Amino acid sequence: MDSRKRYRVLGVIPARMASSRFPGKPIKLINGEPMIWHVWQRSLLSKVLDQVVVATCDREIKEAAEAFGAQVVMTSSKHTRSNDRVAEVAEKIPYDIVLNIQGDEPLVNPQLINDVVNEFEKNNDIQCVNPVSEIKTDEELNSPHTVKVVSNLNGRVLYFSRYPVPSALISERKYPVYRQVPILGFRRDFCIKLSRLPEGPLELQESIDLLRAVEHDMPLHTLITEFQTIGVDTPADLKNVEKALESDRVYKEYVLNGSKHTKGKRIQES
Incomplete structure (x- = not known):
């Protein structure tokens, strides 16, 4: 199903x-x-994004992004949370659905972007979509860079943590344990409302953006996916990404075939 039949969708790369x-x-x-x-490049391969922009407060990123043809929206330097930066863009550019496609996820799959947007198409009550994938190893479970997600039986998020939750080793578990896949979809009004709320103690303690929604009792919908990503949190992660790209089908599509996509309009900077 093509979500653009109903919604105009903005992809923001903070x-x-x-x-x-x-x-x-x-x-x-x-x-x-x-x-x-x-x-x-990978975001441009999605079938549901009407426009893609880079959101930053830094001249170096602006210059690098514009050098390869990206549209850039300059944002406040006060943001420490990516969702707040995305919300600032959402206020400037009125779209129905806004996606936070994090700038340190170079293996993001375009089909996952499509899947996130299609969740809004299927259910008008959904306000925020957070993809999750199953954790397979104890190393991943114990890594503070992996955000663990606990949800109820209806798929609503109960908690996020950088620590192993629920407890016990992978080998001792009887049920799947999930991690956050950092592509977040929002209805525009929800995104803006969330950014205007104060940070809570759990968000500050865990340093996880969406705990603000949990603490303010705002509903977050999980989408279980098989797509895996490698977030870049350390220099060593760059090597892991380069290794993964050797067999990555999407990489071959935009590098070997050449990307000719130019979605989006030039944005008035402020």
Whole structure:
């Protein structure tokens, strides 16, 4: 089903130089191109995005993104949460659905973007879609870079944590354990409302954006997916991504075949 029959969809790639774990990572090179270039190219391959923009407060990212043809929206330098940066863009550019396609996810799959948007098409009550995938190893379970997700029987998020929840090793579990896949879909009004709420103690303690919604009792819908990503949180992750790209079908599509997509209009910067 083509979600564009009902909704106009904006993809936002938030990026900043001042990452606490890996400063400057959006413009670090992967196979000779800035990491954010890979996120941009893969987003353009989605069938449901009407426009894709890069959102940043940094001149270095702006210049790098414009050099490869991306549309850039300059945002406040005060944002420390990617969702708040995305919400600022959502206020400037009125679309029905807004996607946060994080700039440190160079293996994002275009089909997953399609799947997220289609959840809104299937259910008018859904306000936010958070894809989750099953955790397969204890290493992934114990990594603080992996955001674990606990939801109820109806798929509503109960909690996020960087620590292993629910407890017990993978080998001892009888039920799947899930991690957050950081492509987040919002209805525009929900996204803006969420950004205007104060940070709560759990969000501050865990440093996870969407705990703000949990703490303010705002519904988050999970979408179970088989798509896996490798987020870049350390220099070593860059090597892991390059290794994964050797057999990545999407990479071959936009590099070997050449991407000719130019979705979006030039945005008035403010």
